[in-house]
Amino acid sequence: MKRLYLRIYLSMIASLAIFALIAALGWKFAFDREHASRDERALVAEVVAALLPPADAPPEAQRAVLERWHARTGVDVALFDARRAPIAAAGRPVPAPMRVDGGREGQEGWGAWRDAAEHGPPAWSVRLPDGRWAVARIWRFKGGPPFGWGALLLALTLAVAIGAYPMVRRLTRRLERLQRGVDALGSGDLSARVPVQGRDEVAALAASFNRSAERIETLVRAQRSLLANASHELRSPLARLKMATALLTEPSVDGSGREGGAATEASAAQRAALRDEVERNVGELDALIEEILLASRLDAGAGIAREPVDLLALLAEEAARAQATLSVEGEGGADVKRADNRAATRFTVEGDPRLLRRAARNLLENARRHGAGSPVEVLLSEGARGPVVEVLDRGPGVPEAERERIFEPFHRLAGHGEAAGGVGLGLSLVRQIAQRHGAAAVCLPRDGGGSRFRLEFGGAGATH
Structure with a gap:
């Protein structure tokens, strides 16, 4: 394979040689x-x-x-x-x-x-x-005679050739490093990066490669983490289903050690409890699989629908479903009634209504689950760059060191295991959905105790 720098260098030398020949012939015919x-x-x-x-x-x-x-x-x-x-x-x-x-x-x-x-x-x-x-x-x-000019042109050609070699080699050396980086990434080394030198097209290409490699590494690691955590989360409901199924089919034994009579099968109450357990675990599996699929689709950068969404109407429906209180603040902190058409206009955003509803529902479920039975409040206000949605509770709150980590997939606070419900993907989906709509999702402390989860629209560029 011919090296690129040799092709560029030889092309430059050939051009110089042709120039010198033409110049010598021109001198010969013009001045001799x-x-x-x-x-x-x-x-x-x-x-x-x-x-x-x-x-x-x-x-x-x-x-x-x-x-x-x-x-x-x-x-x-x-x-x-x-x-x-x-x-x-x-x-x-x-x-x-x-x-x-x-x-x-x-x-x-x-x-x-x-x-x-x-x-x-x-x-x-x-x-x-x-x-x-x-x-x-x-x-x-x-x-x-023209021989003196020919010697001068030859000397100039040699000087340019010698001076051009380092420049050509420097250019192609960066391309070779980029090629090695692409080969390393293709062979599975997701940490492969190339140095960015200069401000030309090659430097821009190297920077673009680094961004792409970083994105690929992030996606692959997220998929691996999601797969590992999903496998772990699936074990518990599957084990409970297996146990419940075994109990439903296992005959009961009376006190004398004999099977028969009313003790030949589980009592009707036990059967009902086992059926409820099976249904609960099936529902948990269904929710887990649905959230895993949604998280994978968002991680893959799949496109989302774009249409005007009335946040006021959406939050009113979800707050009623979760038995939460909805408050709307207008300019100067005055309450605005839902009947006010101006409020609906101010709180309209472009996005996917299904995903935005999912984000609101996850925040309400999280507040209900971890709010220690306290009332859940939803506050809709107008921020500096767009609508702001806040979900508040009076639970134990989130420690400062955990306020970013709770948005990671399958992350749970200490003391909040499976018994508290949820699969650990709800808040991660909230942040992903927010980012796809140009919003920021953060966890803040609440005055007087509790948590304040905020969605601030217009704070970042939306991804499509």
């Missing part, structure tokens, strides 16, 4: 003027011939013109006849004209070459219309 076109050669020859004395002029006159050129430009210049014999010169000696390839024949009257015995700029020659040769060497010309 050693071979001019035919029209350019003719034009240069005509201009030079017009500036020079005619071919039959005395050599002194021709030398005088060359001296003036040399004085003004600093260019070494010389004139040769058609046989390449020197006529006149100015400045440092300039060799006789020769072809670019070193031959002695002019290349269509134009050429440039470097003398092998000297190190300097090339000598340029042009054949004039009258057969003479003009040769010049420009020492201040800095163009140079």
Whole structure:
């Protein structure tokens, strides 16, 4: 498998190499003027011939013109006849004209070459219309051959390649760590996380992976805990059912040790009590399974229905069912009657009416079960960001250290075992339902003793 960083790096090097090649070719064709076109050669020859004395002029006159050129430009210049014999010169000696390839024949009257015995700029020659040769060497010309530019481009390419490798490797190294994290999570390591470095897309992807892994770990642990606790909670009613069934089918024995008469079977009263026990345990199993299924559905993030729900009407029905007192507070603490339509509007929320009813019922059942027989009160008020529902009792209350733990699945307070009723999922479902509706569920102390369970809507973002 090809490594990503190698593919990125090689692609960058190939792009640089192509750029260097194109730049070198561009320099070659744009600035290498050693071979001019035919029209350019003719034009240069005509201009030079017009500036020079005619071919039959005395050599002194021709030398005088060359001296003036040399004085003004600093260019070494010389004139040769058609046989390449020197006529006149100015400045440092300039060799006789020769072809670019070193031959002695002019290349269509134009050429440039470097003398092998000297190190300097090339000598340029042009054949004039009258057969003479003009040769010049420009020492201040800095163009140079394209090989210097090619070397410079090569050096730049190497420098960029060396500098780019750490950056490319740093990018792909983070991707490799992310890949290892995904592989570890897929192999069952739910604690696998990857470091988040930088602020780019790779960092965002790593952060997203960590959030997903944390969510998966939380869900899997919750499911494992739910399964373990559910298995434990199912044992007790099943054991009681088994015992009751055995007692219903077991014949009774009289005092003499003989079976028969009125003692051949359990008495009618015993049978009735056993039937009630069976029905109670079946109802407990049914409630436990229903709450387990609901908790699993909420843990899995299943969507919930969304419609306007009148909390005032819902709480009034559930309070009447649980024989609790409902109070509604308006602005300034004044009581608002149910007939007031404005109150119904203020206490309307978007959500699943079945789940909201389940949350209210669980809070009322919890208050009735642990309120030590005290009256249960329900208070509906208008908070800063939405409706607030409070269920109050005068029971022993909840210790401060337990006020968060009681919302965990199957958690019971010390001294509140199965005899107190419930399966330990009621308050956990209340918090889950509240969170799905953008509400906060908390347990608070009540002035004068007791507990205060509060649902405050609008305090968190709802999850769908």
